[in-house]
Every structure is written in structure tokens, then in C-alpha cells.
């Protein structure tokens with residue numbers, strides 16, 4: 001985290017792998033449906049509390065590029081309130097969400113140890129108490145169209161960790177301390193990168209690594225984002241606000 005801002009995690013548990021395979025199959029079916037069918041699961045702008053579907057031509061993760069990203073996606077923000085979602089997608093999505101929430105607890109505990117803080121410190125930041133608060137987790141299921149050049153522009157992630165299963169596929173590139181972008185290659189496992197939260201609370205000691213996705217054929221990627229729960233208070237540029245408000249601002253910038 002200090003030198004590169006990301007780590008690789010070895011091959012997941014069999015149950016994680018099974019739930020991911022089921023999710024990828026269901027996602028393939030969903031994204032192949034007619035546009036009108038998919039649009040019924042749009043519940044607001046990308047980043048809204050209910051999650052749901054965002055069509056191609058909306059997102060631009062690097063607004064300075066002047067280009068829209070050739071991606072459509074479906075987001076789950078919660079693993080318990082899913083009645084409004086597409087049922088065929090929700091079932092495997094919830095299973096994978098729960099696997100990732102368990103992994104998040106492990107990563108948060110490891111981070112507490114690494115920073116010499118009480119073991120549950122960052123789990124208190126992420127997971128709500130009382131449960132009516134919003135957790136800081138989101139599962140994004142993204143279908144990329146074939147594209148040449150850069151598929152998804154360079155950016156840092158806004159929150160704590162992004163957990164991405166690569167399955168040996170190339171695409172993700174991270175910026176090294178030298179400024180060069182390098183392919184992240186990994187036979188079968190997760191890439192976990194640190195977001196802006198960690199750079200903020202460690203005064204930059206942990207890097208919020210700039211990364212991008214290079215072009216290639218059509219593919220489905222399922223990054224899982226972890227962050228502070230909605231009511232957690234943060235200070236950004238001298239302004240105090242909740243983590244939920246800050247995330248909404250960052251997401252709004254990439255959906256103009």
C-alpha cells in the first residue's frame with residue numbers, strides 16, 4: 001500500500017469462486033436483454049442509494065477526457081434491500097456481495113493492525129451501527145463494449161478499497177511511482193487497490209493509486225467498493241461533511 005497502492009490476493013475460496021461464476025452468467029443474460037427491459041431497473045443517477053442500472057453513454061470517470069465511457073453497469077448498494085432489483089441478477093449478486101463483505105472485514109482488520117489501531121477500528125467506519133445507517137459497500141457489475149485505446153480513463157477511487165477479481169484477464173493498468181502505467185497481471189485472484197480515504201487518513205503514506213483500464217474485447221468486470229458508512233464524518237479540504245455526501249459529490253462529477 002505504501003509503495004504501489006495495491007496488493008494482489010491469491011485465489012479465492014471455492015464458494016467465492018462459485019458465487020462469482022453464477023453472477024457472471026446472470027450478468028451476461030441481463031446485459032443481453034433489450035434496452036427497454038434494462039431501463040426499468042434505472043432508479044436514478046449513477047450512485048443513487050437504490051443502485052440499479054446505468055446505460056451506455058452516461059458515465060465519464062475521467063471528465064477531463066471529454067469522452068463518455070463505453071460501459072453499462074448494474075449496482076447493488078445493499079445485500080438485504082433487493083426487492084426492486086432484477087430477481088435473476090439479485091440472487092447471485094447478493095451471494096457475492098456477502099462474500100465480499102466478509103473479505104472487507106478481514107481487510108479492514110489487517111489495515112487496523114498495519115496502522116497500529118484497535119482491531120475493529122475500520123470495521124466501525126464501514127459497517128453501520130445502528131443498521132439503519134447506510135453501509136459503505138457497493139457491488140458494480142460492468143459490461144464493457146469492445147474498444148481500442150483506453151476503455152476507462154485514469155482516476156483514483158473515491159473511498160477505501162476496491163476489490164476486483166481479475167481471473168487472469170488483462171486490462172487494469174496502475175501508475176507506478178515513476179509515473180509509468182503498467183499492466184496488472186495475475187493468474188487467478190483479486191487485485192485490491194487503496195482509494196482516497198486511505199491516502200487521507202495516512203497523510204499520503206498509503207497511495208490512492210491512479211489507474212485505468214485499457215481497451216480490448218467485450219468483458220464483464222465486477223469491482224466491489226468499500227468505504228465509510230454513510231453517516232461517518234470526514235473532513236475534506238477543511239470542510240466537514242458526511243462520507244455519504246462526499247461520495248455523492250464525487251460520483252456526480254463523473255456523470256455529467
Ligand SMILES: [Fe+2]
Pocket residue numbers: 155156157162211
Ligand atoms: Fe477505479
